[in-house]
Amino acid sequence: MEQAFFLLIATVAVGAGIMVVAARNPTHSAMALMVCFVQVAAVFLLLRSPILAVIQMFVYVGAVIILFLFVIMMLDVQAEARTRFLKKGVTVTIVGICLLGGEMFALLLGSDLLFAQSLNLLPDQMSSVRGLGEVLFTEYLFPFEVASVILLAALVGAIILTRQTEEGG
């Protein structure tokens, strides 16, 4: 049952991912990416981490995609991007991508360790938000603070970059 759900979710996610890359209109790309992010949130639910699924929905679907849609709306991209793909060096790039993909799949499928390992998981403990919070706010407190400073710096940077100066800069 769970495997059937996983296969459904994975199919939709990969299809939406291909739509992101192949769509002509950037708005369609953004919407396809939104579908893909919802599927990834469902994958997080299958992995028994509900808090990450919620964060995924809030941050990616709620904030990042909407930000992209605002920028697409602001910039009037319809006139741009007449040709979808780069002109120069496409064959070399495709060969490189195929090599990378082949290498990744060879490594994944060739590792006996990955398939043989009988992993003992603790479902009750692992799915609790409380346990996650305890580790996050004790062992990883300093990186958490650093992340908040980085977010503040990004906020200030984005405002300064997009600000229109009076001398028309």
Added chain:
Amino acid sequence: MVPLSWYLILGAVLFVVGIAGVLLRRNVLIVLLSLELMLNSVNINLVAFSHFFGDFRGQIIAIFVIAITAAEVAVALGVLVALVRNKATLEVDEVTIMKG
């Protein structure tokens, strides 16, 4: 019970699709969207390992990845808006201001 390798293969497929978008598309916006896709596929791997090894650290690193991604998107779109205001192009191979 879904095996661990299925999650890793899903992550790898999404990563390859994302890298094709980053390397092949001309539109800067699509390049940024594909970058988001790649970061998400990495998150799938982190959470899958976290679940199967019974360790919270993978989920915590995934949370940090999401936070840094949000910051990156804000700055990247700010740069994009400033670029379009100065240069009026969205194509990656026409942005050669820093080429000397």
